[in-house]
Amino acid sequence: MAPSEVLIRKLQRISSLREPDLAVLRGIPIHEKEFQANQDLVLEGDRPSHSFVLVDGLVGSTKYTGDGKRQITSFFVTGDIPDLHGLHLPVMDCTFSTLTPSRVGFMRHDSLRAICDQHPRIAAAFWRSTLIDAAIYREWVTNVGRRDAFTRIAHILCELIYRLRAVGRIDDHIADIPITQAALGDAVGLSTVHVNRTLQELRHKGLIETSGAQTRVQNWPNLVRAGDFNPTYLHNRDPEVVV
Amino acid sequence: MARYYFDSGDRNDAVEDEIGIEYAGLEEARRAGLEGLKDLAKDSLQDLDGQQLFVEVRNENGDKILRLSLSLNVTPI
Numbered sequence: 001m002a003p004s005e006v007l008i009r010k011l012q013r014i015s016s017l018r019e020p021d022l023a024v025l026r027g028i029p030i031h032e033k034e035f036q037a038n039q040d041l042v043l044e045g046d047r048p049s050h051s052f053v054l055v056d057g058l059v060g061s062t063k064y065t066g067d068g069k070r071q072i073t074s075f076f077v078t079g080d081i082p083d084l085h086g087l088h089l090p091v092m093d094c095t096f097s098t099l100t101p102s103r104v105g106f107m108r109h110d111s112l113r114a115i116c117d118q119h120p121r122i123a124a125a126f127w128r129s130t131l132i133d134a135a136i137y138r139e140w141v142t143n144v145g146r147r148d149a150f151t152r153i154a155h156i157l158c159e160l161i162y163r164l165r166a167v168g169r170i171d172d173h174i175a176d177i178p179i180t181q182a183a184l185g186d187a188v189g190l191s192t193v194h195v196n197r198t199l200q201e202l203r204h205k206g207l208i209e210t211s212g213a214q215t216r217v218q219n220w221p222n223l224v225r226a227g228d229f230n231p232t233y234l235h236n237r238d239p240e241v242v243v
Numbered sequence: 244m245a246r247y248y249f250d251s252g253d254r255n256d257a258v259e260d261e262i263g264i265e266y267a268g269l270e271e272a273r274r275a276g277l278e279g280l281k282d283l284a285k286d287s288l289q290d291l292d293g294q295q296l297f298v299e300v301r302n303e304n305g306d307k308i309l310r311l312s313l314s315l316n317v318t319p320i
Contacts, residue, residue, distance in 0.1 A: 147288050181264065193249045193298065194281025194286075197258050210262055 001127040003030040003105035007053045010079030013237055014132060016047040024119055028112070031106035035098045042083050046092045048114040053081050057102025058178055060187070061094045074136050075160060077097070078167040084130050087112055090229065100178045128235075135233045144189040147228065150197045152188045154207065154227030161217055162231050177215040202226070247272040248301040250282055253294065259306050260301075273309060276300050292317040 004026045011017055011025070032055065034042065038195040041059065042048055059082055076082040082096050087109055098104075116123035118189065136159075143155050160177055164170045179187075185195040200217065202208045207223045209216045217223055244267060247258040266272040276298045283296050297312035 149282060181262070191275065191278035191282050192264050193251070193275050194282035196249060196260060196262055196264055197251050197279065197283070200258050202259065204258075 001055075003032055003053055003055045004028060006018065006055050006079050007081070007105075009073065009124075010053070010081070010167070011125040011129065013079075014235060015121075015128050015237075017121055017125060021119060021121050021125075024115055024122060028115065030107055035104060037098055037100050037102075039098050041096045041104060041116050042086070042092055042100065044092055044095045047090055048083065048086045048092060048109070050108055051081055051084050051086050052096075053105045053107065053111065054078055055103040055105050057104075059096055059102060059104075060099050060183070061096055062186070063094050070186045071189060072099075072183065074133065074140060075163070075187070077160075077163045078169055080133075081126075082133070083131055084126060085131075087116075087126075089182040099183055118180055127231050132235045135235060139233045140187075149188070149190055149194055150201060151228050152190070153184065153195065153198045153204060154223055156184070156188055156227075156230050157215070157217065158224055158229035158236075159203075159231075161220070162229075164235065166234070166236055172208060177217070179215075190192040246303050247275075248305075249276060249279055249298055250301065251279060251296075251298040253287055253296055257297075257299075263303075269308065272300055273311075276309065276311050280313060284313055288313075288315060290317070291315065 007028070008022055008025050009107050030053070044063070056078055059076040059080070060074070061074045061082060063071050063073055066070070083092065086092055116126065143152050147155060157177060160179070161170070181195050182192050183201070183220060185192045188195070190198070199208065199210055203210055205226070207217070207219050207226055209218050244265045246263040246265050248263045250257050250259050252258050264275065266275060280298045282294065283298065287296055288294065292315065295312055295314040297310060299307055300309040302308050
């Protein structure tokens, strides 16, 4: 799918755009690039002149502590525009890295600004996108700060499955989760050893299956309960399509 | 890199590691085991005098090579 169509689908999932808006979005010049897993796309401290739409793959926003420990602060899936805030905040305050091989489309800030100036519905859709990103960060703070490891990992698996399903990357809830134990640990603030233990507890309860590095969800309704997962914070306009 | 297996739990209630994790050597595996034990304590330490939590490391051959454990002692004074 063309990168502009990926972008349009994302914005249509979260806002109501009209046909003339879609034509404008189709005209945005997008420079596509392929990346391997674990490559940095934008670095903390950068002054980017572009924002990117994730065309395919999985990206994480990451922060490092002074002594080099990594925290993944959010995941981004197909259609997301992880560094859209860079349009208004000149210095990047976190790093964006690929977690799996990914295809990314870069859009110039000056063309995005010109579009926002002239098309308020598009500007509102972009705003809404960054608001939802913030809602996801709030959920993650709650998850990492207050849920025990079992609930925390179940929750993050639910979110990832729900989001991949919402963007049509997977067809049902029984899907491989494309992330390593170490990356999962960095996303939930737990050691790899405890992630490993907790994945096996989830497996013994029949919620997931694991084979090698892959994790596969087995029982979606029970995983949702185990993960204390309520997708309201994802603000999908058609939640019933997903659940 | 070698694969290490980390069984962990609470005395009679252990979760056996069937997945394993790769580390450069025993020293790295030991540090990982300690971090795992700290997380386990946060989740599983209850108000039980004598409770013992552990992480036991096995190598690729299945030999037990290291045990890290923590015990809780509650003593009225």
